[in-house]
Amino acid sequence: MTELRTVPSIRATKRRHGGQSLVMVTAYDAPSARVATDADVDLILVGDSVAMVVAGYDDTLHVTIEEMAYHTAAVARTKPSAVVVGDMPWMSFHVSVEDTVTNAASLIRAGAKCVKMEGGAKRIPMIEAILNAEIPVMAHIGLTPQSSNVMGGFKIQGRQAEAVHDLIDEAKQLEACGCFALVIEGVPNAVGKMITDAVDIPTIGIGAGADTDGQVLVYHDIIGLENRFKPRFVRRYGTAYEDQVAALSSYAQDVRTGAFPAENEMYLIKDDLADALGLYGSTAPGERSENDSASVSPNNERNR
Ligand code: KIV
Numbered sequence: 001m002t003e004l005r006t007v008p009s010i011r012a013t014k015r016r017h018g019g020q021s022l023v024m025v026t027a028y029d030a031p032s033a034r035v036a037t038d039a040d041v042d043l044i045l046v047g048d049s050v051a052m053v054v055a056g057y058d059d060t061l062h063v064t065i066e067e068m069a070y071h072t073a074a075v076a077r078t079k080p081s082a083v084v085v086g087d088m089p090w091m092s093f094h095v096s097v098e099d100t101v102t103n104a105a106s107l108i109r110a111g112a113k114c115v116k117m118e119g120g121a122k123r124i125p126m127i128e129a130i131l132n133a134e135i136p137v138m139a140h141i142g143l144t145p146q147s148s149n150v151m152g153g154f155k156i157q158g159r160q161a162e163a164v165h166d167l168i169d170e171a172k173q174l175e176a177c178g179c180f181a182l183v184i185e186g187v188p189n190a191v192g193k194m195i196t197d198a199v200d201i202p203t204i205g206i207g208a209g210a211d212t213d214g215q216v217l218v219y220h221d222i223i224g225l226e227n228r229f230k231p232r233f234v235r236r237y238g239t240a241y242e243d244q245v246a247a248l249s250s251y252a253q254d255v256r257t258g259a260f261p262a263e264n265e266m267y268l269i270k271d272d273l274a275d276a277l278g279l280y281g282s283t284a285p286g287e288r289s290e291n292d293s294a295s296v297s298p299n300n301e302r303n304r
């Protein structure tokens with residue numbers, strides 16, 4: 001029986017206070033959420049990376065709040081022991097405070113226990129409004145993919161001293177305004193450590209080195225289903241793409257050769273119906289040969 005994680009239990013997990021590293025993984029559907037639960041992860045992020053990983057877009061800017069709610073609900077229906085984090089997509093928290101709170105609430109109603117929002121200090125008014133609606137917020141700084149056009153691509157952040165000081169300052173402000181955790185993406189390892197040391201809330205890194213309070217990776221990268229490119233920070237733990245091509249190729253071959261389906265994979269007709277349809281001709285059941293059953297097998301035991 002896996003332990004039920006909650007926002008307060010995650011908030012209390014800081015490595016320097018003796019906490020174990022937090023494990024977060026993305027999931028966008030029920031099967032992957034069940035796998036994540038059986039692997040005993042701490043947090044499941046229904047990330048806007050679904051736009052790139054599943055929907056095939058080149059960036060995350062194309063996914064809507066309705067689509068995020070759909071994926072969040074699919075994950076939440078599996079009742080995971082991990083905290084489900086609903087990712088606020090681009091333009092869901094940029095227009096007005098009212099709009100932002102309504103959008104965050106739609107992810108909570110879909111089953112998320114908290115929301116994640118990209119961006120630093122300039123997002124604080126929206127974050128405060130969400131917190132006032134009793135919705136916990138996980139912040140996300142560093143390489144924020146929703147800003148890819150402003151950043152000129154998916155570029156590692158915190159490469160200059162001033163930028164590093166800004167990141168640390170923003171992390172402190174996000175903690176002070178009430179965020180319960182902080183994702184740090186795409187910064188040099190020493191910067192990940194400096195930010196982690198500067199705050200008392202847990203940090204969860206992706207491409208941010210080994211000194212954050214936890215790690216997050218995209219599900220499809222971990223299992224090797226995304227095999228077209230492998231960023232430096234990804235470690236593949238499986239060969240799902242190759243395994244699935246092999247499985248589908250075997251299926252295709254069996255269909256083409258007639259090896260699939262076999263008799264134990266068919267619904268067999270019952271003797272009385274076969275008789276009524278005249279499928280056995282005039283032969284009595286006891287005298288039927290294997291060949292008589294080529295199209296209708298009298299083996300009712302396996303009928304379902
Ligand atoms: O959407 C996502 O998958 C993310 C992670 C990369 C942190 O935001």
